[in-house]
Amino acid sequence: MAIREDVLVVGGGIAGVTAALAAAESGAQVRLLSHKKSTLRQASGLIDVLGAIGGVAPIADPFAAVDDLPDGHPYRVVGADAIRDGLDLFDGAVGDAYAGAHTDRNALVLTHGGTIKPTARYPKSVAPGLASVEKRTLLVGFAGLTDFDAPTAAAHLGAAGVPFDIDGATVPFPVEFRDDALTTRFAKALDGDESNARTRLVEAVAEELDGHERVGFPAMLGDQNESTVRAELEDRLGAAVFEIPTGPPSLLGLRLEDLLYDALDEAGVRISSGNPAVSYEASDRRIDAVLVDQRGREVPYGAEEFVLATGGLVGKGIDSDRESVTEPIFGCHIPHPADRYEWSEREAFGAHAFARFGVVPDGDLRPVDESGGNEFENLRAAGGVLGGADTAREKSAAGVSLATGAYAGRRAGEEATQ
């Protein structure tokens, strides 16, 4: 087989990227397979490790809380050291674009919905807006931008009892776009300072400033030149300026995707993106190749060691129909109640069983079958495809991906280069 590496990672999200970086550190030749453009552009750009357990939030120190998680949770499998390892890899990959590495404790970030989110790492542009910093705060939204209503978000945060005064104002964006303009369009206008956009934005916000010490904008203050834009706004407003993470398409997610993929390039990881992995070839419980559907033809991608990092139900690493729940590439065992009415709770935000569906790992993150034996000797799983965590409720998705990605990638690299 012609396309062959030491380690093949299937999946292009945070778990896959982390696994690939970890494997490459061991000296292995690594290829990352990704079906579509990375879904990081859907993500907030925040790196949550553990924000809540059993619906109780916020957790102050995620490391100290790991032991409170249920048995079988991925954090219990790989341990707090793996979380640190994953965060170290992340910090190395993104350099000084992120903050939060100075402490084990969660930071509290303001969201565009007017809530507070506990998180472990956050973009530098978000840092001046942390809820723990007691400064009179003004949130500024743009007229016509439906995703963020500054007065509502400010009212929510005020009602939640943030320890500072907070107000919201809506100003017209200095460049006129059509009604449902793209968030990237706002960013680009500030990036390129189109029609003196920065000056005119400063003028519009200055009228609302009224003694506020910091100003938060939805995260679209530039794409390539974000730090320049923000520095200029701070300088001319005489107030700290920060970004508020948004929903998709998220500029913070796009920037994170760029940072991580640059790190992959730097580490010499090969990337194939655009076609789905659909099946595999194996002999004696060892996988020889993953089969990739290149528009109708299944092409084998060979390796010594494999990492499955295809995501959960939303990421399509786990598939389900009305009868059963499956892992579509390798057919790994996913335990689930036979009666599908037991898959969910009545409450929309309840502790749904489906949220914890996923492959069951052994202590080395190798998926096991129904009888507890390894599905394959050379397959490890990382990220959302692993069962046992309700990452949305726990606010642990990125952390689980980092910790298990780092562990699985390192082990795969070690085994492949032995």
Added chain:
Amino acid sequence: MSDAENSPPTEPTERRAQPGESSFDSAFEPVSVFGDESTMDLRPGADNCYKCSVCDTTCPVAAVDDDFPGPKFQGPEQWRLKRKEGSEIDDSIMSCSNCMRCDDACPSSVPLSQMHNTARGEYVDEQMDTLSIEYLRNRILANYRTSAWIASKVPRIANFAMNFGPGRWLMEKAMGVTNEREFPAFATQTFRAWWGERGGADASRQNAREARERRGDPVDAEKKVAYFHGCYSNYNTPEVAKALVRVFESFGYEIVAPEQRCSGTPMFANGMLADAERAAEVNVSSFSDLVEQGYDAVASCTSCSMAIKQEYPELFDIDGIDDVAANTFEALEYLRIQEDLEAEIAEASVDEQSFAYHAPCHARNQGLDRQALELFRGLDGVAVEDVGDSCSGISGTYGWKAEKYETSMKIGEDMFEHMHDAAGDVGMTECPTCAMQMEHGTGYEIKHPLQLLEEALC
């Protein structure tokens, strides 16, 4: 005409629970009441869209044209609006350049380009005045092969005439073909003429056999490819087609160059689906016989391979179409699957040279955007630098339209800038029209990866 004309069922068509009958007692299956598999039902595409708008952020046209509503509108939203009787397709569909980047961006597998192609086809068929200059211009541009065929009979005269100043001025004024670009030169000898003169398939069989002997491969190995050269490497850049022939023969592959028409790419982009289907029928018929005989099809143009692999089976129902689609490959893709290209490259070396490489959007969508970079990284003497993931902006015939020229150049700005920043002053890409744009924006000479592979291995 394609299934696109049969309006997809919008009402539940079968297995409705009868009054008084409990739906759970019957075979009623509420999740699959829409459509049957013989018609093109795009409802699942519309329903799968959860409005994340990520497609819009990857759309190169929307990035520079504030009035273009983007792929989410052109696809799922327009499809839904069309359910209402009497509603028309919005004319902005003609501003979509069919780069198909949105397909690759969608996390929910909405068949965006398929939806755009069918909407554009419907717009052109039902709403565009077929006597208008725009229709005529688009039809001529889409049927490039016809013009090229005529020009190839008198290439020197054509090269003069096509870039004759007053003529070009008139073409812009009367036809809306931009006067800013220089028409690509027609080769004095087409690839097919060269191929015939060289001895065609018989000569190739002989060359391949000798190569297999030299390589120590089994002499009777089944290494056979059918070459889809497309129009451009036949009429304009036969050096690319010749490079493919020599590289494949050096690996012991026998080549045939069967009868073929345009792949259909420019026709899709102009909504001329009937023209595209006629071309596809010829191509599928000619290649499916060969596929049955054990040939694989290879293309040197990434838009040609894209059309055959994805657009044909998505849009047309032609006998053998799925087999042809499944057995068609881009040239480098094929060699990387079949041969240890990496090892061959590691042993080769060429004179020192640097390239500024641009991955065409259609290569990107086939997952091939990194293969040339990855491969040539191991070639002694060569530095290939990626000029970023932006679109070149020309998108085939798009950038040739006077009213689209400015948009096209705005999209290309990023690429031009990165090309200037790159160390090399020779460009590299797989797509002939991206190559035109790269040359137009920088003045660089542009090569195809197969030409470098030929230099390294032949």
